[in-house]
Amino acid sequence: MPPEVLEIYQVIFSKLDAKTGKTRKEIAAEYFAHFHKLLSGKRLEEVLKLLTGVGLLHEEPDPDDKRRMKFYNAMEKINTPLVGGNDNGSPPSAGVFNLDDLVSVGWTEDFGEKTCGVCGHAKPTAWQAKTNKHETIAICEDCVRIFQTKRERATS
Ligand SMILES: [Zn+2]
Numbered sequence: 001m002p003p004e005v006l007e008i009y010q011v012i013f014s015k016l017d018a019k020t021g022k023t024r025k026e027i028a029a030e031y032f033a034h035f036h037k038l039l040s041g042k043r044l045e046e047v048l049k050l051l052t053g054v055g056l057l058h059e060e061p062d063p064d065d066k067r068r069m070k071f072y073n074a075m076e077k078i079n080t081p082l083v084g085g086n087d088n089g090s091p092p093s094a095g096v097f098n099l100d101d102l103v104s105v106g107w108t109e110d111f112g113e114k115t116c117g118v119c120g121h122a123k124p125t126a127w128q129a130k131t132n133k134h135e136t137i138a139i140c141e142d143c144v145r146i147f148q149t150k151r152e153r154a155t156s
Helices: 003-013 024-035 041-053 074-079 141-155
Strands: 057-062 065-073 102-115 122-131 136-138
Touching: 003 024, 003 041, 003 065, 003 141, 024 041, 024 065, 041 057, 041 065, 065 074, 102 141, 122 141
Parallel strands: none
Antiparallel strands: 057 065, 102 122, 122 136
């Protein structure tokens, strides 16, 4: 993953919620607004293909106009509480940290059911994460996997 492609994801998509998609035209316009360079149609397709290929974005028809496609932040899914709530009937509390706030994850000996600080779900886990504000939070295995995948892609 070239760093400039990841930067495009960070700038344009990483803060989007799951319902807000971007059309190709909007992406090109935001690219220009931020980087002060034109993004050619060919380059845009390459960037979108890379980001959807690694699972950072997903492509779906625009609900307002099904003839065109929109691109959505696929990473937002893990921050969106599941519909229906958890086992005791109350809605899961939303996580307070974004994967981007984490600097490292580590395995501890303390295995047990904990509320994941990223997705907000209570899951059995022995993982913990350090945040960029020097806090230590519990993190579920699913979020760890996403964190590690993101990290590998960011550095390769
Ligand atoms: Zn989680």
